[in-house]
Amino acid sequence: xxxxxxxxxxxxxxxxxxxxxxxxxxxxxxxxxxxxxxxxxxxxxxxxxxxxxxxxxxxxxxxxxxxxxxxxxxxxxxxxxxxxxxxxxxxxxxxxxxxxxxxxxxxxxxxxxxxxxxxxxxxxxxxxxxxxxxxx
Amino acid sequence: xxxxxxxxxxxxxxxxxxxxxxxxxxxxxxxxxxxxxxxxxxxxxxxxxxxxxxxxxxxxxxxxxxxxxxxxxxxxxxxxxxxxxxxxxxxxxxxxxxxxxxxxxxxxxxxxxxxxxxxxxxxxxxxxxxxxxxxx
Amino acid sequence: xxxxxxxxxxxxxxxxxxxxxxxxxxxxxxxxxxxxxxxxxxxxxxxxxxxxxxxxxxxxxxxxxxxxxxxxxxxxxxxxxxxxxxxxxxxxxxxxxxxxxxxxxxxxxxxxxxxxxxxxxxxxxxxxxxxxxxxx
Amino acid sequence: xxxxxxxxxxxxxxxxxxxxxxxxxxxxxxxxxxxxxxxxxxxxxxxxxxxxxxxxxxxxxxxxxxxxxxxxxxxxxxxxxxxxxxxxxxxxxxxxxxxxxxxxxxxxxxxxxxxxxxxxxxxxxxxxxxxxxxxx
Amino acid sequence: xxxxxxxxxxxxxxxxxxxxxxxxxxxxxxxxxxxxxxxxxxxxxxxxxxxxxxxxxxxxxxxxxxxxxxxxxxxxxxxxxxxxxxxxxxxxxxxxxxxxxxxxxxxxxxxxxxxxxxxxxxxxxxxxxxxxxxxx
Amino acid sequence: xxxxxxxxxxxxxxxxxxxxxxxxxxxxxxxxxxxxxxxxxxxxxxxxxxxxxxxxxxxxxxxxxxxxxxxxxxxxxxxxxxxxxxxxxxxxxxxxxxxxxxxxxxxxxxxxxxxxxxxxxxxxxxxxxxxxxxxx
Numbered sequence: 141x142x143x144x145x146x147x148x149x150x151x152x153x154x155x156x157x158x159x160x161x162x163x164x165x166x167x168x169x170x171x172x173x174x175x176x177x178x179x180x181x182x183x184x185x186x187x188x189x190x191x192x193x194x195x196x197x198x199x200x201x202x203x204x205x206x207x208x209x210x211x212x213x214x215x216x217x218x219x220x221x222x223x224x225x226x227x228x229x230x231x232x233x234x235x236x237x238x239x240x241x242x243x244x245x246x247x248x249x250x251x252x253x254x255x256x257x258x259x260x261x262x263x264x265x266x267x268x269x270x271x272x273x274x275x276x
Numbered sequence: 277x278x279x280x281x282x283x284x285x286x287x288x289x290x291x292x293x294x295x296x297x298x299x300x301x302x303x304x305x306x307x308x309x310x311x312x313x314x315x316x317x318x319x320x321x322x323x324x325x326x327x328x329x330x331x332x333x334x335x336x337x338x339x340x341x342x343x344x345x346x347x348x349x350x351x352x353x354x355x356x357x358x359x360x361x362x363x364x365x366x367x368x369x370x371x372x373x374x375x376x377x378x379x380x381x382x383x384x385x386x387x388x389x390x391x392x393x394x395x396x397x398x399x400x401x402x403x404x405x406x407x408x409x410x411x412x
Numbered sequence: 413x414x415x416x417x418x419x420x421x422x423x424x425x426x427x428x429x430x431x432x433x434x435x436x437x438x439x440x441x442x443x444x445x446x447x448x449x450x451x452x453x454x455x456x457x458x459x460x461x462x463x464x465x466x467x468x469x470x471x472x473x474x475x476x477x478x479x480x481x482x483x484x485x486x487x488x489x490x491x492x493x494x495x496x497x498x499x500x501x502x503x504x505x506x507x508x509x510x511x512x513x514x515x516x517x518x519x520x521x522x523x524x525x526x527x528x529x530x531x532x533x534x535x536x537x538x539x540x541x542x543x544x545x546x547x548x
Numbered sequence: 549x550x551x552x553x554x555x556x557x558x559x560x561x562x563x564x565x566x567x568x569x570x571x572x573x574x575x576x577x578x579x580x581x582x583x584x585x586x587x588x589x590x591x592x593x594x595x596x597x598x599x600x601x602x603x604x605x606x607x608x609x610x611x612x613x614x615x616x617x618x619x620x621x622x623x624x625x626x627x628x629x630x631x632x633x634x635x636x637x638x639x640x641x642x643x644x645x646x647x648x649x650x651x652x653x654x655x656x657x658x659x660x661x662x663x664x665x666x667x668x669x670x671x672x673x674x675x676x677x678x679x680x681x682x683x684x
Numbered sequence: 685x686x687x688x689x690x691x692x693x694x695x696x697x698x699x700x701x702x703x704x705x706x707x708x709x710x711x712x713x714x715x716x717x718x719x720x721x722x723x724x725x726x727x728x729x730x731x732x733x734x735x736x737x738x739x740x741x742x743x744x745x746x747x748x749x750x751x752x753x754x755x756x757x758x759x760x761x762x763x764x765x766x767x768x769x770x771x772x773x774x775x776x777x778x779x780x781x782x783x784x785x786x787x788x789x790x791x792x793x794x795x796x797x798x799x800x801x802x803x804x805x806x807x808x809x810x811x812x813x814x815x816x817x818x819x820x
Numbered sequence: 821x822x823x824x825x826x827x828x829x830x831x832x833x834x835x836x837x838x839x840x841x842x843x844x845x846x847x848x849x850x851x852x853x854x855x856x857x858x859x860x861x862x863x864x865x866x867x868x869x870x871x872x873x874x875x876x877x878x879x880x881x882x883x884x885x886x887x888x889x890x891x892x893x894x895x896x897x898x899x900x901x902x903x904x905x906x907x908x909x910x911x912x913x914x915x916x917x918x919x920x921x922x923x924x925x926x927x928x929x930x931x932x933x934x935x936x937x938x939x940x941x942x943x944x945x946x947x948x949x950x951x952x953x954x955x956x
Contacts, residue, residue, distance in 0.1 A: 141678070142633045147671040149533045153425035153441040153482070158322045160381075162329065163480040169425035169441010173534045183637075186566045187629035192672065193570065208435040210425070221323035225278045229319075245568075261421045262445045262942060263283040264328065270277070285941045289833035289849035289890070294594045296653075298601065299888040305833040305849010309942045344843040346833070357595035361550045365591075397829045398806060398853045399555040400600065406549070413950070414905045419943040430730045432789075434737065455909075458838045459901035464944065465842065493731035497686045501727075517840075534670060535691040536736065542685070557805045561697035561713035561754070571752040577697040577713010581806045616707040618697070669693045670717045702866045704925075706873065765867035769822045773863075807827040808872065814821070 141252070144189040145177040146196045150203040154211040156221045167212070172227065173259040174203060176235060177269075184247040191245045198243055202234045224258050224266035231256045232268045239272060249274070277388070280325040281313040282332045286339040290347040292357045303348070308363065309395040310339060312371060313405075320383040327381045334379055338370045360394050360402035367392045368404045375408060385410070413524070416461040417449040418468045422475040426483040426494045433493075439484070444499065445531040446475060448507060449541075456519040463517045470515055474506045496530050496538035503528045504540045511544060521546070549660070552597040553585040554604045558611040562619040564629045575620070580635065581667040582611060584643060585677075592655040599653045606651055610642045632666050632674035639664045640676045647680060657682070685796070688733040689721040690740045694747040698755040698766045705765075711756070716771065717803040718747060720779060721813075728791040735789045742787055746778045768802050768810035775800045776812045783816060793818070821932070824869040825857040826876045830883040834891040834902045841901075847892070852907065853939040854883060856915060857949075864927040871925045878923055882914045904938050904946035911936045912948045919952060929954070 153169040176199045178190045206214075211222040220226065232254060239248055255269035289305040312335045314326045342350075347358040356362065368390060375384055391405035425441040448471045450462045478486075483494040492498065504526060511520055527541035561577040584607045586598045614622075619630040628634065640662055647656055663677035697713040720743045722734045750758075755766040764770065776798060783792055799813035833849040856879045858870045886894075891902040900906065912934060919928055935949035 141676070142637065143665075143675040143677075144633055145673050145675075147534065149535070151436075151440050151442050151533070153439050156322075160322050160324070160327055160329075164423075166480050167425050167482040168423050168480040169443075170423050171441075171443040171533050183631075183633060186564075186568050187631045187634045188568070189633050189674065191568055193568075196671075208438050208440040210439040223319075223323045225280055225319060225325050226323045229278070257279075261423070261443050262419065263332075263421070265281050266325065267279040267281075268277070269279075283942065285943070287844075287848050287850050287941070289847050292594075296594050296596070296599055296601075300831075302888050303833050303890040304831050304888040305851075306831050307849075307851040307941050344846050344848040346847040359591075359595045361552055361591060361597050362595045365550065393551075397831070397851050398827065399604075399829070401551075401553050402597065403551040403553075404549070405551075413948070414909065415937075415947040415949075416905055417945050417947075428730075432730050432732070432735055432737075455903075455905060458836075458840050459903045459906045460840070461905050461946065463840055465840075468943075495727075495731045497688055497727060497733050498731045501686070529687075535740075537689050538733065539687040539689075540685070541687075555806065557807070559708075559712050559714050559805070561711050572695075574752050575697050575754040576695050576752040577715075578695050579713075579715040579805050616710050616712040618711040669695070669715050670691065671693070700866075704866050704868070704871055704873075767863075767867045769824055769863060769869050770867045773822065801823075807876075809825050810869065811823040811825075812821070813823075 141179055141181055142183060142189045143177050143179045144192060144195070145175050146192060146199055147173065147175050148196070148199045148203045149173045150207040152206055152209055152211050154222045156223065158221065170260050172224070174199065174231060175257040176231070177255040177257070178251055179253045179255070180250045181252055182250060184250065190248055190251060194244045198235060198238045202231055224260050224264070225268065228256045228258050228266050228268035231258070232270060236272060277315055277317055278319060278325045279313050279315050280328060280331070281311050282328060282335055283309065283311050284332070284335045284339045285309045286343040288342055288345055288347050290358045292359065294357065306396050308360070310335065310367060311393040312367070313391040313393070314387055315389045315391070316386045317388055318386060320386065326384055326387060330380045334371060334374045338367055338374070360396050360400070361404065364392045364394050364402050364404035367394070368406060372408060413451055413453055414455060414461045415449050415451045416464060416467070417447050418464060418471055419445060419447050420468070420471045420475045421445045422479040424478055424481055424483050428493045428495065430493065442532050444496070446471065446503060447529040448503070449527040449529070450523055451525045451527070452522045453524055454522060456522065462520055462523060466516045470507060470510045474503055496532050496536070497540065500528045500530050500538050500540035503530070504542060508544060549587055549589055550591060550597045551585050551587050552600060552603065553583050554600060554607055555581065555583050556604070556607045556611045557581045558615040560614055560617055560619050562630045564631065566629065578668050580632070582607065582639060583665040584639070585663040585665070586659055587661045587663070588658045589660055590658060592658065598656055598659060602652045606643060606646045610639055632668050632672070633676065636664045636666050636674050636676035639666070640678060644680060685723055685725055686727060686733045687721050687723045688736060688739070689719050690736060690743055691717065691719050692740070692743045692747045693717045694751040696750055696753055696755050700765045700767065702765065714804050716768070718743065718775060719801040720775070721799040721801070722795055723797045723799070724794045725796055726794060728794065734792055734795060738788045742779060742782045746775055746782070768804050768808070769812065772800045772802050772810050772812035775802070776814060780816060821859055821861055822863060822869045823857050823859050824872060824875070825855050826872060826879055827853065827855050828876070828879045828883045829853045830887040832886055832889055832891050836901045836903065838901065850940050852904070854879065854911060855937040856911070857935040857937070858931055859933045859935070860930045861932055862930060864930065870928055870931060874924045878915060878918045882911055904940050904944070905948065908936045908938050908946050908948035911938070912950060916952060
């Protein structure tokens with residue numbers, strides 16, 4: 141299995157509900173350094189897993205929608221704690237949608253799975269990975 | 277599959293037996309920067325894989341028992357080379373025991389697997405990963 | 413000249429005023445991974461620049477006051493953009509005060525200067541460095 | 549499953565064919581920081597996944613053949629874009645051959661799989677992983 | 685003294701002349717991860733060392749002129765070994781010119797010095813730092 | 821001022837004397853990832869600060885004398901706590917001696933200063949820097 145991974149980042153504010161979170165129940169924020177790893181069993185004729193330029197643009201576009209925002213005010217996340225692991229899933233779903241719409245170019249239907257990792261500090265990160273639906 | 281990873285470290289002395297190890301047969305030491313990655317197929321109601329505060333405390337407690345010690349003197353490791361890969365398994369087993377005792381809080385029975393990585397320098401690391409037994 | 417550096421981190425929310433900041437005028441947040449580098453021309457009798465345990469505790473105590481807060485609500489920062497470079501100076505001043513009160517232990521009067529670096533992402537950081545006043 | 553990983557690097561020139569690559573169609577170059585992760589279900593009697601000294605030597609020998617070269621002139625890569633993902637596969641195949649010839653020492657037949665990762669910058673990497681054939 | 689640092693990268697081919705360079709006399713290449721650290725004794729009214737957006741754009745523009753090129757073909761470098769330390773100076777000079785032309789915005793005349801660091805692998809980097817001329 | 825930096829590492833055992841050190845009074849160990857930064861005001865005719873090959877060899881030779889040892893048994897360190905900052909000075913002195921003997925090749929008399937940094941974990945490092953004596 142081949143992988144290609146590109147990196148971006150976003151800087152957001154949010155707060156969490158639940159005693160579990162202690163002081164993180166207060167409004168605070170985070171820088172997330174975000175890795176998107178695309179996996180495919182075979183390379184394209186050009187020798188790539190995915191067009192790395194388009195992959196980088198797609199990741200940037202997804203992060204741009206969240207960057208410099210207070211996620212507590214984003215209706216997509218109503219009644220939801222925007223934990224690092226939850227946001228990893230969010231980025232995964234949004235990338236999968238872009239893949240489904242063909243935004244990553246011809247050949248991206250070969251992609252088998254995707255892993256999104258959000259680094260929140262030098263001592264903690266979270267990730268979500270899953271299979272990608274086969275394009276029709 | 278979701279992952280959450282926390283990091284700690286320990287500084288130990290030890291020596292190895294066997295010609296394979298060359299100069300590492302002498303008493304020497306290492307800093308191990310230790311990552312504990314917890315994996316679960318679903319998030320809790322709060323939106324987390326595991327209580328990151330308790331996970332960090334559990335990792336610290338495990339490392340504290342080894343930190344600032346000469347592992348050659350630890351009866352748990354009698355007749356055993358405490359290689360990086362062996363120590364990754366040791367940390368895995370001790371974390372699995374803490375999970376089994378419920379120390380990581382309600383919901384940790386959802387955890388499916390665990391990966392422990394020990395970084396020993398900028399050019400080498402070792403890891404152990406395995407499934408976690410289902411809590412009764 | 414000798415240096416010893418310890419690392420901590422904080423996760424805060426804030427917003428900036430001024431067109432210069434573009435979308436960062438909105439409420440957002442950041443993880444700051446914070447390095448405190450202490451410098452001295454000579455080592456103590458024990459062979460250290462500073463008691464690394466106390467240095468780590470002092471850095472943690474300073475970051476704890478800021479961690480998990482919306483800096484826009486902190487009266488210390490009224491009418492002030494809490495940029496990364498400004499916060500580096502803030503941490504510097506607070507550490508210098510603790511040094512002045514003797515909190516870092518006997519011998520810390522040997523310290524000549526201090527550099528505080530805040531890493532805000534994998535592509536940007538800021539720092540403040542300055543001399544430390546001689547203790548009387 | 550246990551892992552041991554060692555790191556090396558190489559600095560090469562190359563160019564790509566195909567509009568997909570934009571300006572990377574021009575002759576340019578890259579530093580690849582290369583990780584070789586060896587995996588085994590059990591440790592040897594000495595307590596290791598693989599002889600880390602031999603593993604490091606084998607990786608160095610493979611990279612030495614590519615280091616400081618223009619890959620466009622290497623007949624092994626005729627009519628092939630030497631993308632990062634393709635080179636990860638190349639290093640994988642060459643390491644698998646060395647394993648098959650017993651170069652990594654007794655016990656290396658226990659190895660189950662191998663993952664080769666090439667870091668090409670602070671914002672992109674690629675990898676190839678696969679099972680290793682059982683030695684006869 | 686305050687610092688702000690931004691990061692970019694470039695991927696180039698080149699070769700060196702002189703026995704000193706051994707196999708690096710052959711055409712090869714490198715990824716350079718490039719840090720530009722701007723220093724000023726005081727912050728602007730907005731609380732910044734330099735407009736980080738413009739600083740990032742200026743660094744990108746400088747690197748874009750070199751990225752995906754064979755530096756052996758660049759007339760600016762005729763009869764010159766484009767070593768990492770030499771390229772650090774080149775980026776320094778080009779950034780100083782942009783500063784002199786006012787491209788980094790009002791207030792950049794406060795800048796006292798600049799340090800450019802090129803990371804060429806996980807085990808080597810080079811830098812050039814110098815004072816900046818006072819704007820008239 | 822130009823800089824070139826090379827990296828190596830060593831893995832040692834030691835213990836400290838003095839209540840200041842708490843549990844580090846016990847025999848323990850560390851991996852030190854060691855950076856040697858050489859500085860010169862001008863480049864050589866070849867365009868370098870120092871022969872990077874010889875610099876890397878000199879650093880390796882210095883670290884080899886310490887690597888895989890219990891520093892408590894090394895007569896050079898009798899009655900001395902081998903703290904990270906002390907060891908940074910030790911590596912500095914040994915590199916300065918090699919420079920004085922001309923081991924880093926013609927042109928190394930241009931070197932103005934040297935900085936040795938020892939990274940002991942992901943959260944702590946120490947350094948020693950100083951001028952280099954002018955060769956006769």
